[in-house]
Amino acid sequence: MKIYMITIVMMGFMLFTTNIFAQQLIDDTKTIKVLVFENIDKGKTKLISQGARIKYKLHSDPKKVYKGTLEDIKDGVMIVDNQEIRFEDCLMIGGRVSSQETLIGGVSAGVGFTSLVLGAALLGTPAFGISLLAGGTVAVVAGIILITKIKRFRTDRGWDVHSGKIEYSAVK
Numbered sequence: 001m002k003i004y005m006i007t008i009v010m011m012g013f014m015l016f017t018t019n020i021f022a023q024q025l026i027d028d029t030k031t032i033k034v035l036v037f038e039n040i041d042k043g044k045t046k047l048i049s050q051g052a053r054i055k056y057k058l059h060s061d062p063k064k065v066y067k068g069t070l071e072d073i074k075d076g077v078m079i080v081d082n083q084e085i086r087f088e089d090c091l092m093i094g095g096r097v098s099s100q101e102t103l104i105g106g107v108s109a110g111v112g113f114t115s116l117v118l119g120a121a122l123l124g125t126p127a128f129g130i131s132l133l134a135g136g137t138v139a140v141v142a143g144i145i146l147i148t149k150i151k152r153f154r155t156d157r158g159w160d161v162h163s164g165k166i167e168y169s170a171v172k
Contacts, residue, residue, distance in 0.1 A: 029169045033073040035093065036164040037153045046097045046151065047164070054080065054095040055150070062091050070095070073163045087161045094152035105146025112139025 033050040048054060054070050057063075068081035077084050096102075112135075119132030153159040 027169075029167055032166045032168075034164050034166055035070070035073060035078060035095075036162050037093075038160045038162075039158045040160070041158050046099070046153070047166075048093075048095040048097060049166075052095050054093060055152075056080070056085065056090050056094070057092040058085075058089050059091050060089070075163055078163075087155075090155060090161070092152055092154045093161060094150050096148070097151045099151075101146050101149065105143045105149075107143070108139050108146065109143025112136045112141075112143055115139060 035048045037046045037048070038044070048070065050070055050073055052070050053067070055065050055067050057065055066080070068083075070078060070080055071082070072079040076088075077086055079085075115132045115136030117136075119129050119134075119136055122129040122132060153161065155161065
């Protein structure tokens with residue numbers, strides 16, 4: 001009988017004291033500056049975020065490829081390694097873009113690595129083990145290529161570049 005009374009008291013306490021356990025939420029909104037590339041003819045939009053490694057060519061010297069870290073993005077200007085480069089001066093801008101190819105590359109590399117491990121474990125059955133090793137090797141190489149691929153955006157071929165921001169909150 002005493003256990004029932006203790007249980008009822010505890011349940012009643014937990015029922016009527018719900019606001020004791022509440023937490024004060026803070027505004028945890030993050031803002032990321034991005035380069036926005038749009039191709040209206042193809043209907044595509046791609047993004048390169050601040051802090052990424054990029055390559056670019058200028059109209060004044062189209063043979064030379066400049067490399068650097070995208071430090072800041074302002075209206076009409078990107079700052080790469082403490083140098084301001086205007087968007088209209090750029091012939092080409094390239095960098096890693098997050099897309100479905102990156103996701104597919106990650107999955108492919110993971111499946112390939114698993115196939116390599118499983119193929120090594122099944123070398124007792126040579127036909128199956130060797131085929132898993134070969135397939136796993138191909139999947140890992142294809143995945144790494146897809147993950148590390150650099151996308152190039154040429155302004156003379158329909159790509160328009162401008163600055164943008166992404167705001168997100170992990171709380172909401």
